[in-house]
Amino acid sequence: MRFIFLLFSLFFVLNTTAQTDADVLKTIYTTSLTNGQSYQWLDHLSNQIGGRLSGSLNAERAVEYTKEELEKLGLDKVWLQPVMVPKWVRGAPEFAFIETAPGVTKTVNICALGGSIATPFGGLKAQVVEVKSFEELEALGKENIEGKIVFFNRPMQADLINTFEAYGGCSNQRYAGALEASKYGAVGVLVRSLNLRHDNFPHTGSMTYGDLSLSERIPSAAISTNHANELSSMLALNKDLKFYFSQTCQQLKDVQSYNVIGEITGSQFPNEYIIVGGHLDSWDLGDGAHDDGAGVVQSMEVLRLLKESGIKPKRSIRVVLFMNEENGLRGAKKYAEVAKQKGENHIFSLESDSGGFTPRGFSFDCSDANFNQVLTWQELFKPYLIHYFEKGYSGADVGPLKSDTNVLAGLRPDSQRYFDYHHAANDTFDAVNKRELELGAATMASLVYLFDMYGLAK
Amino acid sequence: MRFIFLLFSLFFVLNTTAQTDADVLKTIYTTSLTNGQSYQWLDHLSNQIGGRLSGSLNAERAVEYTKEELEKLGLDKVWLQPVMVPKWVRGAPEFAFIETAPGVTKTVNICALGGSIATPFGGLKAQVVEVKSFEELEALGKENIEGKIVFFNRPMQADLINTFEAYGGCSNQRYAGALEASKYGAVGVLVRSLNLRHDNFPHTGSMTYGDLSLSERIPSAAISTNHANELSSMLALNKDLKFYFSQTCQQLKDVQSYNVIGEITGSQFPNEYIIVGGHLDSWDLGDGAHDDGAGVVQSMEVLRLLKESGIKPKRSIRVVLFMNEENGLRGAKKYAEVAKQKGENHIFSLESDSGGFTPRGFSFDCSDANFNQVLTWQELFKPYLIHYFEKGYSGADVGPLKSDTNVLAGLRPDSQRYFDYHHAANDTFDAVNKRELELGAATMASLVYLFDMYGLAK
Numbered sequence: 001m002r003f004i005f006l007l008f009s010l011f012f013v014l015n016t017t018a019q020t021d022a023d024v025l026k027t028i029y030t031t032s033l034t035n036g037q038s039y040q041w042l043d044h045l046s047n048q049i050g051g052r053l054s055g056s057l058n059a060e061r062a063v064e065y066t067k068e069e070l071e072k073l074g075l076d077k078v079w080l081q082p083v084m085v086p087k088w089v090r091g092a093p094e095f096a097f098i099e100t101a102p103g104v105t106k107t108v109n110i111c112a113l114g115g116s117i118a119t120p121f122g123g124l125k126a127q128v129v130e131v132k133s134f135e136e137l138e139a140l141g142k143e144n145i146e147g148k149i150v151f152f153n154r155p156m157q158a159d160l161i162n163t164f165e166a167y168g169g170c171s172n173q174r175y176a177g178a179l180e181a182s183k184y185g186a187v188g189v190l191v192r193s194l195n196l197r198h199d200n201f202p203h204t205g206s207m208t209y210g211d212l213s214l215s216e217r218i219p220s221a222a223i224s225t226n227h228a229n230e231l232s233s234m235l236a237l238n239k240d241l242k243f244y245f246s247q248t249c250q251q252l253k254d255v256q257s258y259n260v261i262g263e264i265t266g267s268q269f270p271n272e273y274i275i276v277g278g279h280l281d282s283w284d285l286g287d288g289a290h291d292d293g294a295g296v297v298q299s300m301e302v303l304r305l306l307k308e309s310g311i312k313p314k315r316s317i318r319v320v321l322f323m324n325e326e327n328g329l330r331g332a333k334k335y336a337e338v339a340k341q342k343g344e345n346h347i348f349s350l351e352s353d354s355g356g357f358t359p360r361g362f363s364f365d366c367s368d369a370n371f372n373q374v375l376t377w378q379e380l381f382k383p384y385l386i387h388y389f390e391k392g393y394s395g396a397d398v399g400p401l402k403s404d405t406n407v408l409a410g411l412r413p414d415s416q417r418y419f420d421y422h423h424a425a426n427d428t429f430d431a432v433n434k435r436e437l438e439l440g441a442a443t444m445a446s447l448v449y450l451f452d453m454y455g456l457a458k
Numbered sequence: 459m460r461f462i463f464l465l466f467s468l469f470f471v472l473n474t475t476a477q478t479d480a481d482v483l484k485t486i487y488t489t490s491l492t493n494g495q496s497y498q499w500l501d502h503l504s505n506q507i508g509g510r511l512s513g514s515l516n517a518e519r520a521v522e523y524t525k526e527e528l529e530k531l532g533l534d535k536v537w538l539q540p541v542m543v544p545k546w547v548r549g550a551p552e553f554a555f556i557e558t559a560p561g562v563t564k565t566v567n568i569c570a571l572g573g574s575i576a577t578p579f580g581g582l583k584a585q586v587v588e589v590k591s592f593e594e595l596e597a598l599g600k601e602n603i604e605g606k607i608v609f610f611n612r613p614m615q616a617d618l619i620n621t622f623e624a625y626g627g628c629s630n631q632r633y634a635g636a637l638e639a640s641k642y643g644a645v646g647v648l649v650r651s652l653n654l655r656h657d658n659f660p661h662t663g664s665m666t667y668g669d670l671s672l673s674e675r676i677p678s679a680a681i682s683t684n685h686a687n688e689l690s691s692m693l694a695l696n697k698d699l700k701f702y703f704s705q706t707c708q709q710l711k712d713v714q715s716y717n718v719i720g721e722i723t724g725s726q727f728p729n730e731y732i733i734v735g736g737h738l739d740s741w742d743l744g745d746g747a748h749d750d751g752a753g754v755v756q757s758m759e760v761l762r763l764l765k766e767s768g769i770k771p772k773r774s775i776r777v778v779l780f781m782n783e784e785n786g787l788r789g790a791k792k793y794a795e796v797a798k799q800k801g802e803n804h805i806f807s808l809e810s811d812s813g814g815f816t817p818r819g820f821s822f823d824c825s826d827a828n829f830n831q832v833l834t835w836q837e838l839f840k841p842y843l844i845h846y847f848e849k850g851y852s853g854a855d856v857g858p859l860k861s862d863t864n865v866l867a868g869l870r871p872d873s874q875r876y877f878d879y880h881h882a883a884n885d886t887f888d889a890v891n892k893r894e895l896e897l898g899a900a901t902m903a904s905l906v907y908l909f910d911m912y913g914l915a916k
Contacts, residue, residue: 029617029619030617033616033617034616034617158491158492158893159487159488159491159492161487161841161842161843161897163893196893197892358816358872358874360843383619384619385619385818385845385846387843387845387846388843388845414816414872416816416891416893416894416897417891417893417894420891433874433875433878434655435616435621435654435874435875436874436875439619439874
């Protein structure tokens with residue numbers, strides 16, 4: 001009897017070890033799609049907490065909530081990593097109008113850019129100079145700009161298939177528009193929202209004053225694409241029209257916050273770290289469901305899926321929920337600094353920060369040898385329609401972990417709808433599809449499983 | 459001077475002919491994304507016309523509108539192809555409730571299935587038998603079913619990546635549920651909506667009574683997934699509860715309608731036909747924006763893109779807007795019948811009827827030789843993230859054109875969200891993303907261009 005039992009056990013063990021990588025991926029995907037947790041977590045994060053700007057009460061609530069949820073998963077360790085973060089507050093809702101003649105006004109939708117100063121008390125009214133580039137600004141010179149509001153209106157390029165490329169081609173207007181316009185004596189800056197769609201949502205985002213002194217800084221706001229088009233048309237008819245806007249945002253002192261980290265400690269190579277993460281902070285206008293609630297819950301789900309699928313990692317797998325990606329990257333810098341101090345050997349760092357849309361693949365920042373190893377796994381992903389494996393940019397939060405050996409990667413979901421929601425009031429839970437989110441989590445977990453199984457290329 | 463002019467002309471001609479296929483595809487995609495017409499057409503079809511059930515006034519308005527729009531494109535021919543279509547009307551809005559005790563009721567959302575008869579005057583109230591399959595129905599037998607409402611509640615399988623597979627695994631409940639349940643004396647049928655999401659929308663769709671006599675026919679309705687779950691839970695607690703529903707739909711006499719056809723006649727092989735199409739009819743609950751307004755406007759856009767891109771086809775390219783795909787396929791059958799009568803040699807027939815989502819590729823029903831030729835073009839589509847080229851099902855409307863030589867194909871967009879909207883009141887214009895729709899049109903136009911350029915495999 002005991003002999004039969006032993007034989008049976010042996011068979012069971014052999015049978016278990018005979019499980020192919022394809023079987024493991026199938027289990028991971030099925031678990032995510034039929035018994036997933038990511039969507040419920042996102043529901044809470046979006047609808048019970050909401051927008052999570054660094055330094056806000058909501059950001060702290062998100063830290064507490066995700067720590068508690070990670071603790072429920074029975075990981076080996078869960079902890080908070082302290083980090084000081086900037087605290088910028090929007091203040092009262094912004095208000096703006098176009099004035100074509102005294103008393104003849106048309107209200108338009110704007111929002112302050114993150115990091116901007118307020119307008120003077122009572123608001124700011126001035127003539128508008130529309131430009132498409134910094135070169136145009138320079139050509140116009142101080143004589144045409146001084147005392148005016150500069151309106152940066154270069155639209156995102158619609159013929160680029162990857163919308164992140166279109167974003168990259170325009171984002172300097174938002175980030176450095178005020179810095180550049182101030183040099184020519186502008187009194188304020190308006191930036192066309194970084195949105196490919198024509199709608200009424202203004203899209204916020206980070207901006208910089210560089211080395212400008214306090215007195216040289218000018219208020220900067222985003223205007224919705226529809227209203228940018230309208231303003232541009234009206235300027236073509238009447239270049240003397242005036243634009244009024246009022247915003248009361250301010251930069252306060254840095255405050256204490258945290259990265260949230262959970263770990264399954266590796267059974268064979270505990271000092272080889274694989275991390276998967278997204279950023280816990282978001283802008284304040286929407287719920288931050290796509291940016292980056294999706295990445296947060298997908299990253300948490302990766303560790304849960306590994307456990308649920310019965311995988312006992314050889315290497316240490318961490319989920320890292322970074323604080324302050326949007327306006328400082330302080331959490332990412334802190335995590336990398338501590339990892340370096342402790343001599344932790346990070347071999348694979350995967351980020352999800354491109355929205356919770358149907359996953360298409362990954363972009364890798366790594367050596368050719370490691371990239372070629374990844375390509376040998378590509379076929380395993382074919383049943384899940386994951387086809388995009390390219391070298392390229394990984395992500396902002398894993399960036400500071402770059403080294404000769406660490407493989408950095410970013411999940412690449414379908415990008416077509418991302419900028420419809422990015423940094424705007426409509427980035428809310430209802431814009432995320434459950435299956436698309438779950439497919440992303442499973443795709444990430446599958447790649448993490450493979451890196452854990454095979455390690456770096458020899 | 460003239461010599462220089464000739465040299466210049468020669469250079470121009472050489473330069474023009476040196477345009478690679480990759481250049482042509484780039485032009486097609488750029489035109490669709492920056493100067494497209496598909497989204498505006500869909501706006502009109504959805505918001506100015508609306509749901510277009512066969513035989514309805516809206517369907518006739520859609521015939522007129524699309525014919526007029528095709529005429530504006532300056533094609534070589536535009537015409538209407540007459541076809542008799544069934545006319546089923548929904549009547550007054552359906553009403554339903556669960557009654558757990560006399561007077562204790564809970565209203566639920568249902569809709570009549572297309573082709574169903576009405577409930578008796580005043581509605582129908584009976585006990586409910588829940589089943590997951592026809593086998594279960596048979597096992598229960600007449601003694602457990604007679605006089606009751608059969609509730610088919612097999613959910614779509616969430617772990618299938620292609621949601622159309624999940625649909626295929628459940629659609630017999632909707633199509634033949636009443637036919638099967640009637641055999642055991644059921645008085646009505648309720649079918650769980652074919653939707654992977656849990657929400658409150660009932661999803662209609664076609665059903666059949668097969669050879670049942672008029673007196674054997676029983677009314678059949680779809681219930682929303684949330685309410686199906688609720689009914690199932692309540693039945694687990696109280697199998698004697700009753701279900702009430704009322705619907706006043708009816709099948710009228712067939713009426714005259716039309717396929718709408720436009721053609722660019724081929725310059726070299728006018729009797730080799732390439733067609734691209736979608737279906738102009740839709741269900742009546744929503745606007746039919748995804749099913750199949752998207753396919754209609756994308757197909758129209760294919761011909762416009764070819765013209766805008768300066769392509770003069772060697773073969774005859776037709777857009778065919780099929781009438782009555784949803785509940786009869788009469789338009790498709792008529793088109794194939796006429797094509798056969800006229801001896802038209804159809805070499806490539808492409809359908810778009812899977813929603814206006816980001817295109818991923820195509821599914822082909824053709825010979826190996828022709829499929830292998832398609833695979834040689836695959837690399838051209840890589841910049842547009844079009845990666846899915848597989849043999850498989852093409853589409854309902856091109857199906858009747860199957861022959862040894864005709865290549866049948868279906869556009870395959872991302873399928874994750876399709877059944878959230880399919881045949882329901884939320885299949886509306888706002889659920890379609892402009893860029894995703896435009897990418898689909900460009901992808902279709904590109905494949906049509908290649909088939910026109912190279913013809914069938916030798």
